[in-house]
Amino acid sequence: MSIWEKLSSLDRRYYYVVLILVVALPIIKPWGLPIRVGSTTEDFWKTVEAVPEGGTIALAIDYRSDCIVELNPQVVTLFRQAFARNLKIIMWSNVDEGANVTEPITRAVGNEMGKTYGVDWVNLGYKPGGEVTMKKMVDNFWEGAAYVDMQGTPLQDLPIMQGFSSLRDADLLIDMMAVVPSPAQNYLKMVSIPYGIPMAIGTTAIQAPTEMPFYSSGQYKGMLAGLRGAAEYEFLTRNPGSAMMGMDAQSAAHILVIVLIALGNIGHMMDKKKRAGAPVGGGSK
Amino acid sequence: MSATLQIWLSAFFTIAIYTLVLYKDNKVFRFAETVMIGITAANGIVVTYHNYIRPVVAVDIVQQGKYLQLIPILIGLLMYTRFVRSIAWVSRIPMGFWVGVGAAYILTRNPGVFISQITASFLALNKLNNVVFVVGVISVVVYFYFTVPIRSAPMKGMTTLGKAFLLVSFGATFASTVMSRISLLLGRLQFLLQDWLRIAGV
Amino acid sequence: MFADGMGVDFLLIAFLMVAVGYALERTKKGLAKWQIRKIPGLDAIEEGIGRATEMDRPVFYLPGSGGFSDPQLLASMAVLSEVAKVTARYDTRLIVCVPMSSVYPVIEEVVRQAYVSEGKAERFRAEDVRWFSDHYFGYAIAIIGLMFKEKVATNIMIGTFAFDALMYAEAANQAGAIQVGGTAATTQIPFFVAACDYALIGEEIYAAAAYLTKDPVRVATIVAEDWAKFLVTGLVVLGVLLQTAGKADGLRNFLNQW
């Protein structure tokens, strides 16, 4: 048995322990590698900067607890950037868990920055109905939002909602999303294209490649992609958080994956060479 | 106190899930999965009820007297007939309605996205990247022609090129998926090391 | 007459409606000679079954996790029917692992029918159409276990796959199987390409189903879709040429704003 075959037949748990160590060590002792900011993130940041002082951001939260690692830092940093410029945020969720997972983190930022719930930001909770609700929020926002926030407070009692009767009243629409089919593409289809409302998105690394054509066409004014996007965003807004701190561990794990792919392929080629002389057939890979 | 308990519970559930791979399929893992299914199933109903159904009934029907709104509620309730075999077909009525509305918005609103993506591809062939981009779009579309036989040289060339573009693109998706999964693990290890064990700098 | 900027949108849909209607009419009457080109992965399926026969080890078929409204499941059932006919002919053992209990009886029927049509009804083993659990990781792990236990020789996966694509592909690879994977889930295709011997990419699975079944609705759909793709190609080429000449604004405004 060659070394390659031995490696291949190793109990898979050896690989797992190596992975845990490779990710854990940089978390305990970070290396502090520099992060370069990409254009998608920079455009996102600029788009938020371009909202006039006192303006309103409509924020759709379309992810569940399975993607909080990538999306929560994006949302938190967005709140920091917006609050630093006295922008208002009206948020809701088209996915049932979305409002639950963002409620505690956004409240923490709001309290820390001395903002008032209902005046500077509001969480309207879960609004079912998908793309049709998105359209309803343009036709009649209050009806689409079912007249209440997440706690059940009537919208007429919330100062931030006064005069906000349609998504057209928002200066910017942002979708933070990590579900399939893409709610961001639905917002584009039902809201942004027909009514010309500018839009930007935050998403996971997984979904970034499929959303790229809409960023490239200028329909998404900016895009945060995965934990890397969150880290770049934290860096730009000078709010180092969990995403920036995770980048070294991310680097380490990528190197591990690449080394393993390389070793696997070298081993595969070695075995093939060794077997080239042997009669064909029957040999398992 | 409640914050500490929360951290310990979270740590327990995190480790419980990892026993699946580090040990094997076991009861603790399945218990953790059970808790997740139960809590999320209940939460889905709770938020739909409190954030949508209750206020709509209170405002539209009770306050404003729009009694017509009772009809959609009834239509929706017909879905539950699927649990009674003899009248299960009734559940097709709401489905027929939803499918119709869904199809209507595909037919009326998807063309906007579609056409804007076509016009976004109108790039002048004055830069190498633009040429590559346009060739990429067209060759991949051609790769998905299914009624044109791949016999002629231009078709062979275009489909080969289209496949190559697809593969490079899938490479990007591959890497992105790996990244996302690693980020998830990273997030949990950050939690375990920083919030729970407190052995890493915060 | 039209709502703002909806004129072209309407024309597009009208064109497609006519295209679907016309193509369907022609295929149903048998007037058209539209050939759907063969999908390379399909040859590999037959080859793979042959290999399993030689090795006297089973063929696995995974139809993905879609429900009945999922077109990928419907395409997969068409391919499964063909696969089952070939295994019936070769007397090769076929194990089908169904993730969703609701889909299970229909899948079993598809396999049974295929064996009956080959005159091998007695060779059909109902216990080889398996269902384990509706829980995500539950079924994935059970299927992986079964692949090792039964020493899978050929693994065919067509349909909707999510995170589990990678888990099956690795396990079957480890067990030394030849693999054919196909899915329209863009995020999972890469894992099939990287770990399988043949991969059907995206819409190829629908074309494969149309090619195998010759079902008029399926064929007409592929034909109408091709016409729409010709239209897209034409528009892009035209737009690019006009843009290069600096004269594309008219066409762009017409398409986007009329």
Added chain:
Amino acid sequence: MKKTLPFILTFVSALTITVCVFFDLAPALVEEIDKWFILSGAVVCCIGLVNLTTVHARNIKRRGRDWDLSYVLLFITFAYLVLGIVAGPTHPLYAWIFDSTAVPLGATFYSVLSFYIVSAAYRAFRAKTRDAAILLVSGIIVLLGNAPIGEVIYPGFGTATKWIMDIANTAAMRAVIFGATIGSFITAIRVFLGIDRPYTAAGE
């Protein structure tokens, strides 16, 4: 009746909205249909619960695999449901339970995949074909370009990744979107014309 009635509903609702939106007619009617769609969909929120309850009640009765966990599941689900309905989703106890269970569990669940990726990296991702080789090379470049360490090793990885994402990937994905959108149009037309009746699977 069993097949025609649902189709009539499909056809009428699809036709009404399509004509009204294309020709800008009767926006109030469309808005009312929208409302009906949202509200009728919302009351279906309990269907998963009914399903779950029947499946697990049956499992308990048959003493199937993990029947004890079926008890746990039903207890947790109904207890949490009652708490939520009575107290509301922002009640501190309700939120505390959610943050202590659903959040860590959800966040951990799919991270398990990173383990499978690492073992598959060595054992499954092989350049057996030319296709796989192209994919892996592109994938490795993007992996390096997207981790800060890649650019420390060689700055070109960042540039190459940007090129792959912005040019090659965007071009291919745009074409894939064309195909998928055309597919969705044709499916919608088939539903509209009654060639496809996706709801007939229910109650057969």
